[in-house]
Amino acid sequence: xxxxxxxxxxxxxxxxxxxxxxxxxxxxxxxxxxxxxxxxxxxxxxxxxxxxxxxxxxxxxxxxxxxxxxxxxxxxxxxxxxxxxxxxxxxxxxxxxxxxxxxxxxxxxxxxxxxxxxxxxxxxxxxxxxxxxxxxxxxxxxxxxxxxxxxxxxxxxxxxxxxxxxxxxxxxxxxxxxxxxxxxxxxxxxxxxxxxxxxxxxxxxxxxxxxxxxxxxxxxxxxxxxxxxxxxxxxxxxxxxxxxxxxxxxxxxxxxxxxxxxxxxxxxxxxxxxxxxxxxxxxxxxxxxxxxxxxxxxxxxxxxxxxxxxxxxxxxxxxxxxxxxxxxxxxxxxxxxxxxxxxxxxxxxxxxxxxxxxxxxxxxxxxxxxxxxxxxxxxxxxxxxxxxxxxxxxxxxxxxxxxxxxxxxxxxxxxxxxxxxxxxxxxxxxxxxxxxxxxxxxxxxxxxxxxxxxxxxxxxxxxxxxxxxxxxxxxxxxx
Numbered sequence: 001x002x003x004x005x006x007x008x009x010x011x012x013x014x015x016x017x018x019x020x021x022x023x024x025x026x027x028x029x030x031x032x033x034x035x036x037x038x039x040x041x042x043x044x045x046x047x048x049x050x051x052x053x054x055x056x057x058x059x060x061x062x063x064x065x066x067x068x069x070x071x072x073x074x075x076x077x078x079x080x081x082x083x084x085x086x087x088x089x090x091x092x093x094x095x096x097x098x099x100x101x102x103x104x105x106x107x108x109x110x111x112x113x114x115x116x117x118x119x120x121x122x123x124x125x126x127x128x129x130x131x132x133x134x135x136x137x138x139x140x141x142x143x144x145x146x147x148x149x150x151x152x153x154x155x156x157x158x159x160x161x162x163x164x165x166x167x168x169x170x171x172x173x174x175x176x177x178x179x180x181x182x183x184x185x186x187x188x189x190x191x192x193x194x195x196x197x198x199x200x201x202x203x204x205x206x207x208x209x210x211x212x213x214x215x216x217x218x219x220x221x222x223x224x225x226x227x228x229x230x231x232x233x234x235x236x237x238x239x240x241x242x243x244x245x246x247x248x249x250x251x252x253x254x255x256x257x258x259x260x261x262x263x264x265x266x267x268x269x270x271x272x273x274x275x276x277x278x279x280x281x282x283x284x285x286x287x288x289x290x291x292x293x294x295x296x297x298x299x300x301x302x303x304x305x306x307x308x309x310x311x312x313x314x315x316x317x318x319x320x321x322x323x324x325x326x327x328x329x330x331x332x333x334x335x336x337x338x339x340x341x342x343x344x345x346x347x348x349x350x351x352x353x354x355x356x357x358x359x360x361x362x363x364x365x366x367x368x369x370x371x372x373x374x375x376x377x378x379x380x381x382x383x384x385x386x387x388x389x390x391x392x393x394x395x396x397x398x399x400x401x402x403x404x405x406x407x408x409x410x411x412x413x414x415x416x417x418x419x420x421x422x423x424x425x426x427x428x429x430x431x432x433x434x435x436x437x438x439x440x441x442x443x444x445x446x447x448x449x450x451x452x453x454x455x456x457x458x459x460x461x462x463x464x465x466x467x468x469x470x471x472x473x474x475x476x477x478x479x
Contacts, residue, residue, distance in 0.1 A: 023052030046091030066103025338375025
């Protein structure tokens with residue numbers, strides 16, 4: 001049997017979160033929320049005589065992405081007409097970039113499931129406009145909504161450096177994370193603002209020529225990306241093993257049946273008849289403009305993870321969890337500013353705050369606990385006002401009510417009991433009520449100490465100072 005090497009390149013389309021569309025003044029937010037075909041104007045509908053104007057913010061967002069992906073920014077940019085007819089394309093052509101895109105020759109490092117890292121090349125990053133949206137009816141026919149037509153769209157094209165469905169998923173997730181960090185795309189694949197299209201081919205192992213490729217169109221989840229790619233690799237292998245030839249085509253992914261299906265033959269670049277867009281002048285990007293945009297870049301995920309490990313001594317896992325979302329990382333950094341023991345803060349965020357967020361189904365941007373509030377809570381533990389167990393109860397109250405830690409402790413009467421006399425009285429009562437356990441402990445069953453501590457904490461509703469409880473218990477039980 002011939003063994004084959006999968007060769008995969010990915011086209012990722014990301015809508016940019018600008019206020020207005022790519023070449024007109026229609027508001028992007030309306031394109032999502034408005035009734036069908038109402039967030040449009042003569043320009044994005046392609047009416048005769050209408051002239052497009054380049055959206056400067058979309059160009060800056062595109063530069064942010066290209067710089068974050070280690071691309072070279074092209075100083076001379078040309079927009080092109082990509083000619084093809086499809087019902088969701090009102091002009092029968094799309095304004096895009098072809099020979100002179102805004103970014104080229106980049107790369108991104110992704111972490112694979114086995115813990116190894118792989119560098120995947122970025123061939124190009126180019127600007128274009130989105131198409132409308134088709135809704136295919138079960139009864140036949142389709143409905144078209146042009147609200148999305150003209151929304152700024154960024155296409156990121158990888159080199160064919162990917163060799164499996166899992167690598168494809170890791171790449172797609174990394175690009176999504178970077179886009180969200182940059183604040184240029186929400187990453188919401190279910191809403192179609194981020195779409196992934198792998199181009200998949202096979203070649204006999206040890207050879208260099210590319211095989212015929214298929215493209216999986218508009219995948220809207222990373223599971224679909226991984227599973228669809230794996231299915232297509234298996235399907236093409238079966239075709240080649242049977243002596244057949246893979247058809248170069250565009251295929252869809254059936255999410256329920258978990259199979260790919262043919263949609264149409266795959267076009268080549270010359271089929272689109274690219275030529276420079278006559279209604280738009282060349283776009284020149286100066287070194288000064290590039291420097292200004294570079295200065296706005298946030299600390300990106302890989303750099304943040306490295307800093308958390310080097311500066312704070314966090315484990316790789318904890319650093320990755322905290323840096324996964326930019327909002328969480330910003331919240332954590334502010335909490336460390338309020339309480340400088342980063343390991344303690346990380347432990348409370350990962351083990352306690354995340355649990356509350358999951359329970360209440362809230363993101364970090366929605367919660368009422370402020371970073372300084374966690375710092376205040378941890379200082380109350382340090383100074384002995386409350387113990388760690390009570391602190392968890394206080395955090396839950398802070399999460400629901402939005403009050404500060406001190407206010408919650410005072411309102412609920414949760415201050416820790418550190419008075420020896422009060423604790424001793426509780427201990428004496430427990431010893432008097434449990435003579436059998438006392439005798440067993442004094443007979444050598446010293447593990448009962450934990451039981452006695454639990455009884456004291458129960459009697460004091462968890463407010464007794466645990467260290468003092470242990471000390472006084474040992475004194476009394478050893479008498």
